[in-house]
Each structure stands twice: as C-alpha cells, then as structure tokens.
Amino acid sequence: MNLQDRIELLVKLGNYLHQNGVEWQAATEKASRNNAWFAPEFIKLAADNIASQFLQQEKLQRWAAHYQVPNQQPAPKTVGIVMAGNIPMVGFHDFLCVFIQGHKAKIKLSSKDEILIPHLVNLLEQWDNRLADYFTFADIIKGCDAYIATGSNNTGRYFEYYFSKYPHIIRRNRTSVAIIDGSESEQELALLAGDIQLYFGMGCRNITQLFVPQGYDFIPLLEALKAYDYVADNHKYKHNFDYHLALLIMNSKFYMNNGSVILAENVSPFSPVSQIHYQFYDNKAVIEEQLQTSSDIQCITGHGHIPFGSAQQPSLADYADGVDTMEFLAKLA
Structure with a gap:
C-alpha cells in the first residue's frame, strides 16, 4: 500500500465521521454506555476535530511531505502503542502517525476507550483488505520494534523500565x-x-x-x-x-x-x-x-499564546508533550 492509498483511505474515514451516520451513532452510544465520561456530545466533538483537523487530504499530503514520507515504506516496523482513555479517541493521533508513515501498529487500548478506535479500524479493513496486516490489538504488546506509551507519572516509570531497550516515546501527566x-x-x-x-x-x-x-x-x-x-x-x-x-x-x-x-x-x-x-x-x-x-x-x-477556544482543536503538528512523533517514526526506517 503506497502513501496515496493510505491518504485516500484516511480522507474517506474523515468523511464517514463528518456524516455521523447510523453506524457511527450506534458505536458512540455503545462507547457512552461503556464509559460514563464519554458523553455523546464530547465523542462528537472529538470526531469532528479528527475529521476536520487531521483527515483532510491537503493537510495530510502537506504533513507527509514535510517529513518526506516515502511513497512505499521499504522496511516497515511494528510499533506498539499504549493508548490513554481520558477523553474519546485520544490515541488516534499516534495511530495516524504510525499509519501515515507506513509502519504497522500493535495497539493496547485503554479499558476506558475500547469501542471507538476498533470500530474505525474495522471500517478501514472493510474498505481495503490489505490493511489487515497493518493493525492488531493486544492486551500485552511484545515483540515490537518501537513503542509509544501514554499514561500517568507512575505508569510512565514502568514504561521507561519495560521499554528501555527499544526506541520509545513515553508520555506522562500534563x-x-x-x-x-x-x-x-x-x-x-x-x-x-x-x-x-x-x-x-x-x-x-x-x-x-x-x-x-x-x-x-x-x-x-x-x-x-x-x-x-x-x-x-x-x-x-x-x-x-x-x-x-x-x-x-x-x-x-x-x-x-x-x-x-x-x-x-x-x-x-x-x-x-x-x-x-x-x-x-x-x-x-x-x-x-x-x-x-x-x-x-x-x-x-491567552493573549500572545494559543487563542482562547483553540486548546481543544489541535492540528496534525501539535504533538503531545512536545515530542515530534512523526520524526521519531521516520528515524525508525
């Protein structure tokens, strides 16, 4: 699968989220029942931001070009992603970075957010069966070439120890x-x-x-x-x-x-x-x-900083903890 194939699938996913159809509404309702913090209006807010800020063709192409993402990834790596679950689909950006770079993702979901991202991954695999090799979900992620883990300060120390021998990004409380x-x-x-x-x-x-x-x-x-x-x-x-x-x-x-x-x-x-x-x-x-x-x-x-009302609208280049995930993944190749 080449870069343009991946971008086109992501744009299709953005359109799906924008449409807010019956299938997606059913998934959001199930996620809300699973986690009372995931109010339907906040799931919709997260989905709309992902669709408008992340999954637009021009933005994705410009973002990939900035990092000189190759059309074909000659040596795809397997990247373990430990996702947080404090807000809906908070791990989507890591998932997106790994996919756009042409690497494979082995994902450990948060127990608080087990519905939404698997639903989107299943859709992508339905649209293109080549994606079956790109994503796996696991309760314990081992045997990866690199790791991206998000958690608390306490779990961060555990992640540092557990993943110390591998290239990694460890995120803590912010x-x-x-x-x-x-x-x-x-x-x-x-x-x-x-x-x-x-x-x-x-x-x-x-x-x-x-x-x-x-x-x-x-x-x-x-x-x-x-x-x-x-x-x-x-x-x-x-x-x-x-x-x-x-x-x-x-x-x-x-x-x-x-x-x-x-x-x-x-x-x-x-x-x-x-x-x-x-x-x-x-x-x-x-x-x-x-x-x-x-x-x-x-x-x-505040005045002279991020404008009021923009904090919850991160762009593709707004990386958690200020660590450039795309640059990290580019170096793996």
Missing part, C-alpha cells in the same frame, strides 16, 4: 493553563469556558489553572462557565463537585463556585475534576517564562 490579563471580552471568556469544561476538563489540553492579575474580578468568568452547567448532570462529575466542595468547606478554605464548577487558589497546575485552580501574578512576563520551562504544561492559552 495539563494546560490560561494567562488572563483582565482585558478579555465576553466572547473570549465564553471560549475560555469551553477550554476548561469540554470533556469534563479531563484532557491534557484542558485548562486546569488560571493566572490572573491582582484584584481580578472572577464574576464574568463564573457567568461564562454557566454555559457548561449541564456537565453537572453527569453523576460522576457531580460526585466530584460535591466531594471537593465539601473538602473546601470542612477545611475552611476560600473558594468560589457557580453551582457546577469550583474556583480555588492553588499553586498546582493539576486540579481535580470540577475544580479550577488559580494564582495571582504581578508580572506577566515572569509567569510566562516559568511556564515555558515547565514539564507539566501541554499548552498555554
């Missing part, structure tokens, strides 16, 4: 932050609210900490966040909200909330589900310098 300067418009705050609450705030590109100037008025942001009050209808989210609110009350901590999300001052960029941390700053430049060197930060939104 999160994202916003720098607010106080001049944000109502529309920008509405977009920031989406960056915070989409996917229940569980993605590495979700904003979990805010940096705000001294004396900042939080009321307009709390009002903007009310657009996502519906997340509290999810029993798992509501349990988190009630639990963390109770902790703050029992410990006599200052907090703000609007009934569906809690704001609490905290130096940690990692906040629990239903809570957003914030810090005050005096000098924006100092904060920016500190964040640029932090290994915990996936992306920064």
Whole structure:
C-alpha cells in the first residue's frame, strides 16, 4: 500500500465521521454506555476535530511531505502503542502517525476507550483488505520494534523500565493553563469556558489553572462557565463537585463556585475534576517564562499564546508533550 492509498483511505474515514451516520451513532452510544465520561456530545466533538483537523487530504499530503514520507515504506516496523482513555479517541493521533508513515501498529487500548478506535479500524479493513496486516490489538504488546506509551507519572516509570531497550516515546501527566490579563471580552471568556469544561476538563489540553492579575474580578468568568452547567448532570462529575466542595468547606478554605464548577487558589497546575485552580501574578512576563520551562504544561492559552477556544482543536503538528512523533517514526526506517 503506497502513501496515496493510505491518504485516500484516511480522507474517506474523515468523511464517514463528518456524516455521523447510523453506524457511527450506534458505536458512540455503545462507547457512552461503556464509559460514563464519554458523553455523546464530547465523542462528537472529538470526531469532528479528527475529521476536520487531521483527515483532510491537503493537510495530510502537506504533513507527509514535510517529513518526506516515502511513497512505499521499504522496511516497515511494528510499533506498539499504549493508548490513554481520558477523553474519546485520544490515541488516534499516534495511530495516524504510525499509519501515515507506513509502519504497522500493535495497539493496547485503554479499558476506558475500547469501542471507538476498533470500530474505525474495522471500517478501514472493510474498505481495503490489505490493511489487515497493518493493525492488531493486544492486551500485552511484545515483540515490537518501537513503542509509544501514554499514561500517568507512575505508569510512565514502568514504561521507561519495560521499554528501555527499544526506541520509545513515553508520555506522562500534563495539563494546560490560561494567562488572563483582565482585558478579555465576553466572547473570549465564553471560549475560555469551553477550554476548561469540554470533556469534563479531563484532557491534557484542558485548562486546569488560571493566572490572573491582582484584584481580578472572577464574576464574568463564573457567568461564562454557566454555559457548561449541564456537565453537572453527569453523576460522576457531580460526585466530584460535591466531594471537593465539601473538602473546601470542612477545611475552611476560600473558594468560589457557580453551582457546577469550583474556583480555588492553588499553586498546582493539576486540579481535580470540577475544580479550577488559580494564582495571582504581578508580572506577566515572569509567569510566562516559568511556564515555558515547565514539564507539566501541554499548552498555554491567552493573549500572545494559543487563542482562547483553540486548546481543544489541535492540528496534525501539535504533538503531545512536545515530542515530534512523526520524526521519531521516520528515524525508525
């Protein structure tokens, strides 16, 4: 299978996701039943982003050309992929990188996301039976030429040990932050609210900490966040909200909330589900310098950084943990 064959199949897959037909709706419903965090609207959001940002012919051709992907991969390797399951199809980009490079993927799915990617792989194999050799799924992945593994800081240490003898990419916990300067418009705050609450705030590109100037008025942001009050209808989210609110009350901590999300001052960029941390700053430049060197930060939104509302719309070249997956795979060949 040559590069153009693979691109055409991926474009066909993007059209399938855009159409949101009966077969795909059945798969998303099954995935939602399997994992209560995978709300149908968030699966659709992930699918639409994959289709529009990843699976467009011109984008795929330009991306492949940038890395000089050969028309025929002369020595395809087998790449083991350990996928996360914090948000729907979060492992799709790794799958896409391996496939576009012409390598083979042996995939360990997260138990939280066992429905969606296998459904898409089965479709590809139905459309072209040559793909049967490209993808396999396994509970334990061994005998691969290289590995890409995503997990927590704890599992990251395990992956480092287990895959140390092979070329590998190991990803750990990351999160994202916003720098607010106080001049944000109502529309920008509405977009920031989406960056915070989409996917229940569980993605590495979700904003979990805010940096705000001294004396900042939080009321307009709390009002903007009310657009996502519906997340509290999810029993798992509501349990988190009630639990963390109770902790703050029992410990006599200052907090703000609007009934569906809690704001609490905290130096940690990692906040629990239903809570957003914030810090005050005096000098924006100092904060920016500190964040640029932090290994915990996936992306920064705000004026002069990623625009508000764009955090959950990564492009093909937005690599997790800042590690260029395509370059890594190109070196394998």
